[in-house]
Amino acid sequence: MVIEKQFADGLKSIARNLDIKEYIQQSPELYPLFQKSVKRFVTGESKEDGISIGDQLIHKGYRISLEFIGENTITKEECVRAKEEFIALMKECGNRGISSRISLDLSHIGLSVNPELAYESLLELAKVAQSNGLSLMISMEESAKTDQILSIYKRVVSEYSNVGVTLQAQLHRTLDDINELFNYSGAIRLVKGAYQEPSDICIPRSDKLDERYIQLVDLCVKANHQVSIASHDEVIYKQVIERGYLQNPNVEAEMLYGIRPDLSKKLKDDGLAVRVYLTYGVEWYLYLCHRIAEYPPNIYIAITDMIQGEKDSTQLY
Template sequence: MVLPSIEKQFADSLKSIARNLEIKEYIQQSPELYPLFLSSAKRFVTGESREDGVSIGDQLVHKGYRISLEFIGENTINKEECVRAKDEFIALIKQCSNRGISSRISFDLSHIGLSVDPELTFQNLLEMAKEAQSHGLSLMISMEESAKTDQILSIYKRVVVEYSNVGVTLQAQLYRTLNDLNELLNYSGEIRIVKGAYQEPSDICIPRSDKLDQRYLELVDLCVRAGHQVSIASHDEAIYKQIIQRGYLQNSNVEAEMLYGIRPELCKQLKDDGLPVRVYLTYGVEWYLYLCHRIAEYPPNIYVAITDMIQGAKDTSKLY
């Protein structure tokens, strides 16, 4: 079924609001609104500091989960800020290694330079990949708006021939993704498959529907049959039912991955059943856009967000 029209309209509107810089700045500068929105964000974001992310990540690792960590940020338009973001990721890699945490490090290329200079992005990525490799960690490039897809895949293909510890994310909602995946299976990096959180033109993407679910499963099936490392990044219980029936999560090259704060009960169920589950954790001050996307992906989360504003954020880590 296609997402009900009212919920779809709400989700599309929220995605537009999320990218309105005036609204974002107003909330960030408001002494009344900022703490309220931060209370809601803490259901999905570990906190604003690196230590917040690493500490909660350490807790989840000891509970038997795999983890991904991300310093939130994207569309950085200042070269100095791109370099600072790269340095923060380097520091995150080192801190994980020092704490003995085998985390994957996830990020947007536009956080480390894509909106400024593709070559700067590539050099920053090379430095991160080298550092991660020296500590036995992996990197995962997130996918962004479709207008950036060609650049992201081009940079990924350049770096992965040197560093096989770098993976890339693909959005099932884009019609082009089937062709992209068939090409990327020739490269060694892990592939993470998501449905896609961005609002895209209807002529290039599949709406939330049974058709999108089938495309998602088709992409996973291609990776599994090719013996390629794949992360099934979804919160859709129907998707997991199919994945489990097909026995995919029994394969050493396949794992489930879910965002922190989304379906923790499903995460725990899969993990308790002995299946490999990775929890995707984020930290940083740029949580506004991330919060909007989490609500847009599942509109009923707006009620949870309002409740958190009124009652205060609960400790999400205890739900795992």
């Protein structure tokens, strides 16, 4: 366990190293190898890839969430292009009658440039989503951005109830945040938290964090608030199923594409609501690093895919 934690922490640090990222992206030897590994966790590089796999999963009985990968965009022009891609994605879903949640990082559409740009972009996206019968889910980023993200969310959800927000169970502040968010209509997506944070503001991966996670789910259910249990942890699901939470129409399970498809299928086959979170785009490097860091044994799967060739996860659902 200690070695796995050290490996995960090291990989998270590497994920944020732009020099390493650039080296891999420009390497004619490494880039194709990483592309083979990422196919298991990312649907492809275009919205057509995401929509196609999403449509297949919907026909198998799953709910879906779609995201155009990207975060920490540093120029206004790039932010505008990202916003336009999300608009095109939502219009295509609307035209094809595909019911989906659209997930995004606010730093992908302007937060790292100017919070007002992110607010204005999110407002526009919420309007387009509503007109196409879709919902939006704001992802949570590093704790340094939490106040800004929640502030923008509260402003937008006051006008568009189809917007939700993600909270990290690992942060001590989340207990206060979630009680305040019950005053707003948007769905809440609960994750344990994938970011390295200072030890004085968060709970490390442990039984204590599992207890906090269940406590937060309890609060959502008692408040009759819509919540996504975004976890791949069987211990968590065992407890929420025993409490009857997943039979509640306001509660759903949510898992990332390619991570524990066996568990997703089992829950779905048991008649429970399961959402699969699908991503697409070329900025998959950070995403892949986080998927391996969250569950270190995935490194063996990644290496196998590099050797044996590309393999998507659709057939596993």
